Amino acid sequence: MDPIRDPFAPGAGTPPPELAGRDALRETLRVALERARLGRPAKSAMLVGLRGVGKTVLLDRIREDAEASGIHTVRIEAPEQRSLPALLAPQLRQALLRLSLTASAKDASIRALRALAGFAKKLKVKYDDIEVGIDFDPEPGLADNGDLEHDLQALFEQVGTAAKAAGTALAIFVDELQYVPEEQLAALITALHRTEQRRLPVVLIGAGLPQLRGRMGNAKSYAERLFDFPEIGPLPAEAARQALTKPLHDEHTDITEPALARILEVSQGYPYFLQHWGSHTWLAAAASPIDIADVERASTTAVAGLDEGFFRVRFDRCTPKEKKYLRAMAELGAGPHRSGDIANALNEPVSSLAPTRSALILKGMIWSPNHGDTAFTVPMFDQFMKRIVPADDWH
Incomplete structure (x- = not known):
């Protein structure tokens, strides 16, 4: 088959040619954003799921839907080493400059930009990675206490007021939200809570690994009432077809x-x-119709490609002790597994493995579906671990 005509799109956040099985959620969030624009109660949402389920693709498609309807958006990805204020400030500045072009929102947008200037100036002492253009002088007493939780509330109020004056809403899209430190996550939740109380049109739509739900609950006990947590999983059979x-x-x-x-x-x-198997099968096939022999030939290269890319990039981030822990999990199967069973497989006490387990959770390699349980965040990772670390070697 002509490789130029390959219709599939395996990649990190690459939009597939057919976004199947997600229409209901897109409609739910469209309704929420429109309600926010009207000043009606609207829940923010956190899309949670394993790696490879299409959270990033879905987040970007929902953003495209929002922008097509005239809602203002900002898009952030939260890497492990950046602070939330540093990620938010430049994006909020761009949104406020766009809002200031609407005559009815000009004054409110300028006041919000003054709030942003005070916010960035005071918090740069603590978060030295904040870099944002300053368009107006700070307004004394506005979002400039130097306390993230207090100042982010004040800033979001001003941003929401500007969006309301413009007759629109601001939707903040944040990917990989599980990497935001708990203190900063708590401040974000509090700020969203305040805008909801004041019926201001600011909505947060985030995406992250399954542990995000628990981390938000730990950060603020009311998070589960403030947000919806739709679980993004494998596609139903018909949608996958x-x-x-x-x-x-x-x-x-x-x-x-x-x-x-x-x-x-x-x-x-x-x-x-x-997408990955579809692409490899296309390249393995000689002509239409594609048959099962084509799929079997393609599977060899498909598995090798996953091992060297999708799986290996995560494996290489782990220490030898962490890799051994993951291999013990794989020996037990796909999971989830009790921490005691993993410890038994390693012939070590549970307490001695707690730091390793915590480090793997922080790296996004594993998560805890229930107290004492441990599961991979990457589908099929158990099979990869058995291929990369043979049974005779891992002990």
Whole structure:
């Protein structure tokens, strides 16, 4: 098959040719954003799920939907080493400059920019990575106490007032939110709570690994009432079929039922793996219709590609002790597993492994579905660990 015409799009956050199975959630969040624009109660949302389920793609599509309807948006990715104020400040500045172009919102936007100037100036002492252009002098007493939780509330109030004056809403999209430190996460939750109390049109739509739900609850006990936490998982069977067949049909290519069933089986319905196997199968096939022999040939290169890219990049971030912990988990299967069972597999006491487990959670490698349980955040990682660290070596 012509590689130039390959319709599939495996990649980190790369939009697939067919975003199947997510329409209901997109509609739910469209309604929430429109309610916010009207000043009605509207819950913010946190999209939670494992790696490879398409959270980033979905976040970006919801943002595109919002912008198409005239709602102002900002988009942030939260890496492990940057502070939340440093990420927010430049994006809020851009949003406020756009809002200031609306005559009815000009004065409110300028006051919000003054608040942002005070916010950045005072907090730079604590968060020295804040870099933001200053368009107006700070207004004394406005978002300039030097306390993140207090100042972020004041800043969000001014931003929400500007959006309201413009007759729109501001939607803040944050990916990888699980990496935000708990103190900063608490300040963000408090600021959103304040804008909701005042019926100001500011909505947060975040995405993160499954532990995000628990981290937000720990940061502020009322977080579960303030946010919805839709779980993003593998696609239902029919949606997974559509994600494969529609791009193929658009290229005038058919696929046999056994071949389709095999891709659905090996990918387990995870969107990234569907795109990955679809692309490798396209390249392995000689002509339409694609058959199961094409899928079997493609699986060799598909697995190798996952090992060297999707899986290996995460594996290489781990220390030898962390890798051994992950291999012990893999020996027990896909999981989740009790911490005691992992300790038994390693012939070590549970208490001695607690620092390793905590470090892996912070790196986003594992999470705790329930107290004392441990699971991989990356689908099929147990199979990868068995391939990369053979059974005779890991002990």
